[in-house]
Amino acid sequence: METTRNVADCYFQIGGRNYNFDPGSLRLGTPPHARSLHITDDWALLRLSEPAVGIPPQPVPDAPSLPTGVGELPVIMVSPGGHENYRGPSSIETCFIRQIDPPSEDEIRRVRHDCNDGYGGSGSGLFDATGRMLAMQSASLSMNSRRSFDIEFHYGSALLFEGELLSAIRQEVGALASPPSSPVSR
Structure with missing residues (x-):
């Protein structure tokens, strides 16, 4: 590297x-x-x-017990430093996790979401309705294009707190x- x-x-x-x-x-x-x-x-x-x-x-997250596959899970994305698609100092947005992919080599599942995130939003937290942090924003495909969500070509990507990531945090x-x-x- x-x-x-x-x-x-x-x-x-x-x-x-x-x-x-x-x-x-x-x-x-x-x-x-x-x-x-x-x-x-x-x-x-x-x-x-x-x-x-x-x-x-933030408390140390627990591994979420969410099923792998397609669905709609309401979440709140908190971007403390804002991002390219929001010019304010920070943003809070209600959006949905649309799919949870199978685990990668690190035993971490990636979620695809429709949150309006852009450059600078990596590390933002995705929280459930109870305030529990579920995932960490990693990147968006076609960032800043402001197109409608597309499960294959235009989505936000976040890592669930599980596998090697959760082990390292603990x-x-x-x-x-x-x-x-x-x-x-x-």
Whole structure:
């Protein structure tokens, strides 16, 4: 894989404030030997260099018990930093998950949705009616074309929190919650 931009040069905006990343915490989720992942199946985890001020953290998601296949599940997409199809600072949109694809090599299912997402919306959360975060926006096919939803050619793509992604999140949260071990003195 080729580095296109160093994460030390990037930031994440939360609550109107920019937060730097801890570059040493980068964990790429797509294994280099992967052979059948969809272009939108890649993911990465990064820790912020400091905790977000005044913003409670999201709980660790549970793997959703949603069936694979075609259907209509109402969701709310929250884009804290906005995106190309919405010029405001953040957006909240009611939309539908239209299909859940079978799991990829990482044992993560991809959902196809009709949310109006554009460039800059990657990482947005898809929530159910109870406020439970189900999936993370990864990309949209034909981004910014503003055409009607099409299950094959024009849809938003999000990853459900399951498989290797959920395992990595749980491992990271567990590492942060565990106090560092100290040497045993005798």
